[in-house]
Amino acid sequence: MIKFKKPLIGIMIVLILFSYSSFVNAKRDIKTAYNSVFKTKYLTEATYLVPTKSKVVVGYSGYNMVPVLEEKKFEEREVTGFVFDSSGYAIIPFEPLRYFDKLEAVFYDRKKYPIKIVGSYPPQNIALVKLESYDRKWVTFGDSDKVEHLDEIWSYGFQRGASKILSSGIISSTNYSDLVNIEFPNYIKSDMSINPGVSTAPVFNSKNEVIGICRGNVQNFGIIEPINNIKPIIEKLKRGEKIIHSWMGIYITKADSFSEKEFNIDIDSEKIYVAAVFPGTPAAEAGVQKGDVIISVDNNSHTDVIEYIKYVMSLPSQSEVSLKISRNSKEEELKIKTVDKPYTLRLSPLDELHLYFGLKVICKNGKPYIEKIRKDSYADGTFLKAEKYIKYYLPKDEFPVQKLDAKEIKLDNRLRTKKITNCKMLDDYITNSLFDDILILYIANGNFLDQGFTFITIIQDYFPVI
Numbered sequence: 078m079i080k081f082k083k084p085l086i087g088i089m090i091v092l093i094l095f096s097y098s099s100f101v102n103a104k105r106d107i108k109t110a111y112n113s114v115f116k117t118k119y120l121t122e123a124t125y126l127v128p129t130k131s132k133v134v135v136g137y138s139g140y141n142m143v144p145v146l147e148e149k150k151f152e153e154r155e156v157t158g159f160v161f162d163s164s165g166y167a168i169i170p171f172e173p174l175r176y177f178d179k180l181e182a183v184f185y186d187r188k189k190y191p192i193k194i195v196g197s198y199p200p201q202n203i204a205l206v207k208l209e210s211y212d213r214k215w216v217t218f219g220d221s222d223k224v225e226h227l228d229e230i231w232s233y234g235f236q237r238g239a240s241k242i243l244s245s246g247i248i249s250s251t252n253y254s255d256l257v258n259i260e261f262p263n264y265i266k267s268d269m270s271i272n273p274g275v276s277t278a279p280v281f282n283s284k285n286e287v288i289g290i291c292r293g294n295v296q297n298f299g300i301i302e303p304i305n306n307i308k309p310i311i312e313k314l315k316r317g318e319k320i321i322h323s324w325m326g327i328y329i330t331k332a333d334s335f336s337e338k339e340f341n342i343d344i345d346s347e348k349i350y351v352a353a354v355f356p357g358t359p360a361a362e363a364g365v366q367k368g369d370v371i372i373s374v375d376n377n378s379h380t381d382v383i384e385y386i387k388y389v390m391s392l393p394s395q396s397e398v399s400l401k402i403s404r405n406s407k408e409e410e411l412k413i414k415t416v417d418k419p420y421t422l423r424l425s426p427l428d429e430l431h432l433y434f435g436l437k438v439i440c441k442n443g444k445p446y447i448e449k450i451r452k453d454s455y456a457d458g459t460f461l462k463a464e465k466y467i468k469y470y471l472p473k474d475e476f477p478v479q480k481l482d483a484k485e486i487k488l489d490n491r492l493r494t495k496k497i498t499n500c501k502m503l504d505d506y507i508t509n510s511l512f513d514d515i516l517i518l519y520i521a522n523g524n525f526l527d528q529g530f531t532f533i534t535i536i537q538d539y540f541p542v543i
Contacts, residue, residue, distance in 0.1 A: 157278035165211025196314030205314040219286030221303030265301040323415035326358020340368035372401040389543040426507035440500040459530040471519040
């Protein structure tokens with residue numbers, strides 16, 4: 078049993094009361110700031126547009142960008158960004174650029190500003206645009222290196238399905254590591270809610286300075302990217318530079334249940350291992366294999382995946398790296414040259430099937446064969462069976478909303494199944510079944526309706542890779 082001394086208990090109580098008091102005061106101050114500063118400075122009738130359902134509205138901290146459809150269809154949605162200088166430069170999510178040929182800003186008084194796309198960086202979901210002939214308000218940047226625990230923060234954005242949302246809270250950590258968006262691994266953690274649609278919305282401090290941008294919620298707390306991470310990207314995009322980082326093509330992670338079951342790497346060993354090798358990369362050509370344990374990179378050993386990533390990203394392209402690995406209890410040193418890392422990363426089709434869904438598929442007799450289904454995986458407990466061939470799949474955009482009975486099947490042409498005759502058909506199916514970063518598969522190894530199963534996962538643009 079752990080015993081606490083009385084003075085320590087007193088200190089803890091004081092800290093808890095101080096934290097609570099700061100939290101309450103933060104909310105009170107945020108409300109004051111909203112009513113006295115933000116509402117009058119940014120949301121006056123001259124600068125505010127109520128979102129309309131007739132158009133896709135992209136809100137920019139009180140300004141609304143309206144993507145104009147040109148022979149493209151897209152669901153109605155609202156996302157958020159902000160104008161940050163007198164020239165009309167604005168940060169917006171990269172997402173709208175995928176679907177719209179033209180963007181323009183429309184204000185409450187119906188005045189419109191054409192939008193020029195300056196540049197974008199998809200891995201960070203950031204685009205830099207410029208409102209031409211801009212003559213309205215803008216936000217100012219703060220210094221995110223100066224934020225501290227318990228600092229009060231707030232944000233305003235256009236949440237999907239709920240329109241305008243004001244969120245507030247306090248900073249609980251200034252050094253949160255996020256292995257999904259690994260570009261800059263140190264994020265700010267907050268109790269402030271960050272809802273769908275407000276990603277890339279500005280986060281303000283008590284001085285109404287932007288100290289970060291919203292990224293999303295993780296386990297009921299908000300993740301904020303420091304604005305000092307974004308500033309160098311903005312400057313490079315302004316100069317027309319392409320943002321490039323080096324890599325070798327290796328997907329690394331710390332020992333987990335997958336490594337324990339697949340490569341006999343103890344989950345408690347804290348070892349960093351190769352989960353997959355990206356095809357056609359220097360690592361693949363050098364012979365790096367799945368299950369290899371990373372001992373060191375250029376004689377530097379780390380127990381944290383992020384440290385390896387930061388080091389390799391910092392190297393110039395075509396740098397020779399000495400990679401020391403352990404394979405089958407034997408050490409081996411490989412010399413690998415780095416290259417420019419692409420913006421979009423895809424594993425080999427069968428690796429995606431295995432890592433994402435737990436289906437270990439091999440090519441047997443020229444056809445895809447389920448060798449094993451990993452326990453506690455997405456595929457475990459489905460209609461699919463191990464030690465059987467995958468026989469059918471649904472073509473892209475023909476995934477059934479629900480299973481249909483025999484009579485409905487005759488009247489419904491959505492279920493035009495295709496029989497798999499070779500391994501390449503499955504590879505092509507997985508490769509091409511990507512929609513908006515969502516991989517959707519519907520496969521079967523028996524009667525299609527009775528034994529087929531839908532698999533859905535998000536394809537990350539940024540893996541923990543070196």
